Every structure is written in structure tokens, then in C-alpha cells.
Amino acid sequence: MRIIIADHAGFCFGVKRAIDMAENNACGGRLITLGPLIHNRQETNRLGALGIRTCDGAKLPKPNGDEDTVIIRSHGVGPQVIKRLNEENWRIIDATCPYVARVQSLAQKAFQEDRQVIILGNKEHPEVKAIKEWTDNTAIVVASVKDLQDTKLTDRVTVLAQTTEKEKRFEEIVAFLREKVPKVEVFNTICKATKERQEAAAKLAGQVDVMIIVGGRHSSNTNKLWEICREKNPNSFLVEIPEEMDQVWFKDKYTVGMTAGASTPAWIIKEVVERMQDYADLQKENTVQTEEVNEEVREELREEEIVEEEESITEEANEQVGEEAVDETQKLQAEEDREEERQDISDIEEQLDFRNFQAGEIVNGTVVKVSSDEVLVDIGGKSEGIIPAGELSYRRVDPQEFVSVGQEISVEIVKESKEGNIILSHKLAMLGETLNMLEKAFENKEIIEASVIEVVKGGLLVDVGIRGFMPASQVDRKYVEDLSQFVGQKLRMKVLELDREKKKAVLSQKVVLEEEYQQKAEEIWDEIKEGETRKGIVRRLAGFGAFVDIGGIDGLLHISEMSWQRIETPSEVLNEGDEVEVLIIKVDREKKKLSLSLKELLKSPWDNALEKLSSGMVVPGKVKRLASFGAFIEVEPGVEGLAHISQLSVNRVNKVEDVLQAGQEVDVKILDIDPVKKRISLSLKDVATDKENAAMKSYLDHQEDKDSGVTIGDILRENNGEL
Ligand code: F3S
Numbered sequence: 183m184r185i186i187i188a189d190h191a192g193f194c195f196g197v198k199r200a201i202d203m204a205e206n207n208a209c210g211g212r213l214i215t216l217g218p219l220i221h222n223r224q225e226t227n228r229l230g231a232l233g234i235r236t237c238d239g240a241k242l243p244k245p246n247g248d249e250d251t252v253i254i255r256s257h258g259v260g261p262q263v264i265k266r267l268n269e270e271n272w273r274i275i276d277a278t279c280p281y282v283a284r285v286q287s288l289a290q291k292a293f294q295e296d297r298q299v300i301i302l303g304n305k306e307h308p309e310v311k312a313i314k315e316w317t318d319n320t321a322i323v324v325a326s327v328k329d330l331q332d333t334k335l336t337d338r339v340t341v342l343a344q345t346t347e348k349e350k351r352f353e354e355i356v357a358f359l360r361e362k363v364p365k366v367e368v369f370n371t372i373c374k375a376t377k378e379r380q381e382a383a384a385k386l387a388g389q390v391d392v393m394i395i396v397g398g399r400h401s402s403n404t405n406k407l408w409e410i411c412r413e414k415n416p417n418s419f420l421v422e423i424p425e426e427m428d429q430v431w432f433k434d435k436y437t438v439g440m441t442a443g444a445s446t447p448a449w450i451i452k453e454v455v456e457r458m459q460d461y462a463d464l465q466k467e468n469t470v471q472t473e474e475v476n477e478e479v480r481e482e483l484r485e486e487e488i489v490e491e492e493e494s495i496t497e498e499a500n501e502q503v504g505e506e507a508v509d510e511t512q513k514l515q516a517e518e519d520r521e522e523e524r525q526d527i528s529d530i531e532e533q534l535d536f537r538n539f540q541a542g543e544i545v546n547g548t549v550v551k552v553s554s555d556e557v558l559v560d561i562g563g564k565s566e567g568i569i570p571a572g573e574l575s576y577r578r579v580d581p582q583e584f585v586s587v588g589q590e591i592s593v594e595i596v597k598e599s600k601e602g603n604i605i606l607s608h609k610l611a612m613l614g615e616t617l618n619m620l621e622k623a624f625e626n627k628e629i630i631e632a633s634v635i636e637v638v639k640g641g642l643l644v645d646v647g648i649r650g651f652m653p654a655s656q657v658d659r660k661y662v663e664d665l666s667q668f669v670g671q672k673l674r675m676k677v678l679e680l681d682r683e684k685k686k687a688v689l690s691q692k693v694v695l696e697e698e699y700q701q702k703a704e705e706i707w708d709e710i711k712e713g714e715t716r717k718g719i720v721r722r723l724a725g726f727g728a729f730v731d732i733g734g735i736d737g738l739l740h741i742s743e744m745s746w747q748r749i750e751t752p753s754e755v756l757n758e759g760d761e762v763e764v765l766i767i768k769v770d771r772e773k774k775k776l777s778l779s780l781k782e783l784l785k786s787p788w789d790n791a792l793e794k795l796s797s798g799m800v801v802p803g804k805v806k807r808l809a810s811f812g813a814f815i816e817v818e819p820g821v822e823g824l825a826h827i828s829q830l831s832v833n834r835v836n837k838v839e840d841v842l843q844a845g846q847e848v849d850v851k852i853l854d855i856d857p858v859k860k861r862i863s864l865s866l867k868d869v870a871t872d873k874e875n876a877a878m879k880s881y882l883d884h885q886e887d888k889d890s891g892v893t894i895g896d897i898l899r900e901n902n903g904e905l
Pocket of ligand 1: 195279280281345374376444
């Protein structure tokens with residue numbers, strides 16, 4: 183998967199410069215910014231963590247020992263504010279964007295030359311308010327040609343624009359003024375940064391399989407980027423943070439493009455790219471280093487267009503105000519076909535204000551309709567809003583299963599769509615609550631339950647209201663080969679780490695299992711007694727025995743305790759995973775050692791032998807060992823008896839080996855059984871004598887019956903040659 187970052191993605195020059203200046207001057211919380219530096223919650227929080235406080239101009243305190251430096255954001259301020267700051271002896275860091283500073287300068291000069299200044303823009307926007315102040319508040323601010331209809335105009339007019347204004351609107355204003363006013367001085371002060379970002383994003387969106395737009399949901403320029411990309415590529419997704427991405431978006435995709443709004447910090451962009459690279463690694467397809475790809479794509483883009491040499495920003499900012507005004511009309515004509523223009527935050531806020539709602543506001547509503555891809559919610563004030571399916575939860579859900587008509591639901595106002603619908607988000611509304619819940623669970627080490635969404639590189643993605651990560655090593659007490667078995671499962675877990683700002687949680691099921699295991703183990707140690715029998719599972723085999731889990735603790739079943747017979751390896755008797763019943767033969771609570779026996783629960787060979795054998799019986803046996811005083815002969819499995827040397831033959835025996843060999847099979851007579859000493863006395867001699875006696879008896883019986891015809895030879899044959 184190739185990851186391609188669009189040119190001009192992320193911070194524009196002016197915002198980056200302001201952030202850099204703030205960071206470079208952050209010194210232990212002495213810095214205050216006049217209004218937020220940037221419309222991005224994560225970045226504002228990050229700056230807050232550096233001790234950079236945001237303050238409304240009206241609430242600005244007097245400089246003091248703790249706070250003595252004020253930073254003017256990229257929107258700039260008017261001369262009155264600067265005067266006040268100087269009078270109060272604030273140290274001032276002026277981060278006004280040079281483009282904005284140029285507009286202020288043009289406005290001031292026009293005012294000083296007695297020209298009527300017309301500013302196209304939003305009169306409530308801080309940038310416009312500040313520009314107007316540079317004309318001693320004489321400038322007329324208009325939002326469209328309509329506002330000029332009844333305006334009394336002088337003969338000499340200078341027209342300027344808010345830097346984020348729409349080209350088309352500016353063009354209309356200029357055309358109107360040229361008709362009405364003899365001397366029109368035109369300065370197209372609309373910044374190119376946004377236009378360039380949008381054009382690069384649109385171009386890239388049309389070239390890739392998937393397009394990711396990174397930025398705040400409340401940022402108008404980010405939403406505009408999303409709209410533009412969606413027109414070129416339906417697989418365009420807006421995310422605020424990397425965790426909002428869904429691996430499914432990238433399945434079987436070869437090229438992924440990425441752009442970011444003007445207020446998206448580089449660290450968020452980097453994290454998004456890193457996560458996409460993780461996905462790419464997982465897919466094992468054409469992972470390309472982002473930087474290399476960027477270069478490659480830039481090359482492609484360069485082939486298709488002539489890149490105009492940009493004048494340096496500083497030079498532009500320092501352009502001599504006295505330069506002749508450039509008639510921009512022709513340039514504006516060239517951009518006629520550009521229908522969709524940037525829409526700034528104030529536009530959205532104005533629209534939402536109209537309905538008494540503010541972007542970011544959380545309200546309770548009632549579900550009035552549910553379809554497969556969205557939920558319609560009555561949010562009061564005769565207004566209804568739409569929750570797109572993707573805004574219900576951080577995991578993919580079916581709206582029809584997730585909510586039902588009539589249900590109360592908490593939603594955050596996101597924006598007003600092009601079609602005039604209020605777009606809502608349930609998952610954002612729940613975010614604060616979710617983060618509080620996670621924070622509480624983290625601090626109190628509480629167990630939470632959550633479902634596994636998918637397997638990602640190095641672990642599992644878990645839905646905990648935000649997308650949590652469970653490293654593979656934290657899934658179970660033991661190594662898990664196949665993590666996919668957990669997908670869709672609800673697991674119990676604890677929060678190991680929580681980053682509120684980045685909305686990241688690291689989770690562990692292992693700690694829950696481990697704690698429960700330990701608790702159970704303690705209970706078992708308290709109650710277990712020698713002589714008890716317990717059921718257990720064979721967890722591991724070793725050369726000297728087996729470890730058996732008896733429900734919380736492992737005991738050792740030594741090889742000698744496995745069988746009454748002699749065995750070479752534990753695997754002759756047991757396999758890992760076998761369920762067995764064992765006898766507790768020793769409990770050492772101090773050393774936490776437990777000795778088990780299996781054979782003690784089995785009938786001993788002696789018990790078997792005693793049931794079967796009795797004195798006087800002749801039984802088959804096998805010579806196991808020879809000794810100088812006799813031979814040990816196995817007469818039952820695991821039961822040996824001794825045939826003394828005097829009992830080996832009717833003849834005198836000097837050496838046992840003259841008569842028997844180990845392994846030889848012989849019939850033996852049981853002379854005696856001592857059950858207490860577990861001894862059996864055997865005799866081969868008696869077997870021979872008995873046979874001899876039997877043959878003799880048979881012969882004598884036949885002698886009495888002369889007519890039987892039995893000869894000595896028959897008797898010998900019958901007795902295997904013995905008489
Ligand atoms: Fe940014 Fe300055 Fe343009 S703040 S959008 S570079 S006017």
C-alpha cells in the first residue's frame with residue numbers, strides 16, 4: 183500500500199509561524215495568547231500543557247509575576263489593542279500572519295489617503311475587526327454585493343478581502359464597484375494557502391484508492407477539504423485522530439492519499455501516517471516510505487502543471503504599500519469555474535447560531551427515524567439533525583441495531599451540511615463521558631468490559647468508547663498464537679495507560695486474569711490439605727515429572743509418583759492438557775510447593791496380586807534379575823517373587839545362572855505370600871517334583887490296569903520326557 187501525502191497538507195505558513203513563536207517563547211506559563219492560536223482541540227490542549235494559556239482580550243489581566251507576555255495570533259489585532267498592551271507594559275510577541283499584516287497595512291494607508299475602504303469578509307471575525315480598526319473603524323465591511331446595494335460610496339474606494347474569503351464573492355464585489363465608483367483600487371488579499379491545499383487535495387483524491395482527510399470536525403477548512411475530496415473520490419474519510427481510522431477502509435487498496443486541514447498539527451499527521459503504515463505492513467503490500475512517495479508524487483504533479491514560482495512570504499508581506507494597485511479582475515476571471523470555495527468557521531457558526539445551536543454543543547435528542555446509514559434526531563427548537571452511521575460509535579455498527587425510534591440520545595452538534603442539515607455525532611457527545619469513565623477505571627484500577635474490533639499489528643483494537651489498544655502480550659496469561667479468536671468477543675480488562683488529549687487507551691486482559699489467578703491461588707493455599715484428592719489439568723511435562731494445575735496453583739507430579747510400573751518419561755503416562763485426579767501428598771505453604779501423586783490413587787500391583795495369587799498355585803513368570811542367592815521372577819505386572827537357589831532345581835545348583843537367564847519364562851510354584859512384607863516365595867523345584875510325582879502316579883495307575891496298553895513311552899511323552 184502506497185501512502186501519499188498531498189502538498190500543502192496541514193498548517194498554513196501563518197498558523198505554523200504563530201505556533202512556533204508561541205512554543206519558542208513558552209517559559210513556565212508566562213505566556214498568554216489573545217484568543218486561541220488554532221482551531222484544533224488536541225493542539226490547543228497540547229499548548230495548554232506547555233503552560234500557554236488562552237485568554238479573551240476582554241478578560242486579559244494586568245501583567246504580573248506569573249504572566250507577562252502576550253502573543254498576538256495570526257489573525258492580528260488593531261492599533262487600540264497594541265496601545266493598551268504597551269500601556270500595561272506587556273511583553274508583546276506579534277505572530278500576526280504577514281499576509282494579514284499586509285492587509286492591515288493596505289487598509290491603514292488607504293484610510294490615511296482618504297480613500298473609502300471596503301472589506302469583504304465576516305464583520306465578526308477577529309481578523310476583519312482588526313483590519314477595520316486600522317482604518318479607525320471607518321471601513322465598511324460587506325459579506326456580499328447585497329450589502330453594498332444601499333451603501334453610500336465615495337469616488338475613491340479601496341477594496342480588500344479577508345484572507346480566507348471566496349474568490350467569486352470578491353470578483354462580484356469588484357465588478358459592482360467598478361460600475362458604481364470612478365476610482366477603484368483593488369487588492370486581492372485572499373491568501374493562496376487554502377486554495378493551494380484544496381487543489382492539491384482534489385488532485386490527489388482523484389489519483390488514489392482511498393483519501394484520508396485529517397483535521398478537526400469543527401474546522402471549516404477541514405470540512406471543505408473533505409467535501410472537495412469526496413467529490414473526486416467517494417472513499418474519502420475525515421478523521422480527527424488516527425484511532426478513528428478503520429482498517430477495513432484500506433483492505434485491498436494500493437494507494438492511499440492524505441491531506442490535512444490548516445489547523446492540523448504535524449504530530450497528528452505523523453501519527454495518522456504511522457498507523458496507515460502499520461496497516462500497510464499488515465497487508466504486506468508495497469509499503470513505501472512516506473517521504474519517498476511524497477517526492478514521487480510531487481514529481482508527478484509537477485509534470486502536469488507549471489509551478490509558479492512563489493514569491494517569498496516575507497517579501498510579499500513587506501511589499502511597499504505605495505506600489506501601484508494591481509487590477510486583479512483578469513485573475514479573478516480565470517478562476518470563474520471554481521464554484522465551491524472555502525467556508526470558514528464563522529460561516530458555520532453563523533448558520534448554527536441561526537438555529538440557536540453552537541458547533542461543539544452537546545444536547546439531548548429523541549430518535550425519530552432510523553435507516554441503514556443514518557439516524558434522524560429531534561434536537562428540540564423545531565430542529566432535527568442527522569447522525570451518520572459512522573458517528574454513532576467508534577466501531578462499525580448497524581444504526582438499526584444500535585438505536586430505536588423514541589430513544590433518548592445524547593449528540594454533539596458537528597456542523598451544518600451543504601444541504602442545510604445539522605450533522606450530529608453521538609460518539610463525540612459520549613467522548614467526555616467515555617474519557618471520564620476510562621480515567622476513573624484507570625485511577626481505581628477497575629475492570630471494564632469491551633468488545634474486540636479487530637486484530638492490528640502487535641495486538642487488538644478494542645472499542646472502549648474510543649478505540650483502545652490491547653498489546654498481544656496483554657491479552658492472556660500465556661502466549662496467544664492466533665489473536666483473531668478474540669475478534670467480536672467481549673473481554674474484561676483494565677486500563678494500563680490513558681492519554682486524554684490523544685484519546686488513547688492501552689488495555690490489558692492479562693492483568694485481570696493474573697489477579698484472579700493469584701486470588702484463587704491464595705484461596706487454594708489456605709484450604710488445601712495433604713491426603714486430599716483434587717482434579718487438575720496437566721499444564722507442562724518435564725523430564726522429571728509433570729506440573730498439574732489444580733484450579734489456581736500448580737503442583738509437581740514427580741515421575742516416580744506417576745505409575746506403579748517403572749517408566750522412562752512422563753509422556754508414557756500423561757499428555758499436556760490431560761485432566762487427571764491426583765492425591766495431595768505434600769503441602770509446603772512457605773515455599774509454595776505442592777507434591778502430587780497419581781499412582782497412589784491407582785490400585786497397587788500388590789493389591790492385584792493378592793486378589794489373584796495364593797500359596798500352592800503354579801503360575802507363569804519371567805526372570806527379571808539374578809542374584810547369588812536366587813532369582814527374582816515377575817509373576818504379575820509389577821510384582822516379583824524370589825525363587826531361592828535351593829528352590830531352583832531338584833538337583834544341587836552351584837550358580838543361579840547355570841539354571842536361569844534374565845528374561846527367561848518359567849513356571850513357578852507359589853510357596854508363600856507375605857502381604858505385610860510384600861514378599862512372595864517361589865519354587866521351580868516343586869514344579870518339577872510335582873510333575874514327576876504326577877507322572878509316577880499315572881504310571882502306577884496304568885500298571886494296575888494291564889489291559890490299558892499304556893507304555894512307559896506314552897507316559898514320558900505325556901510328561902515332556904519326565905517320569
Ligand atoms: Fe494562513 Fe496567513 Fe494564509 S494565517 S491562511 S497563511 S493568511
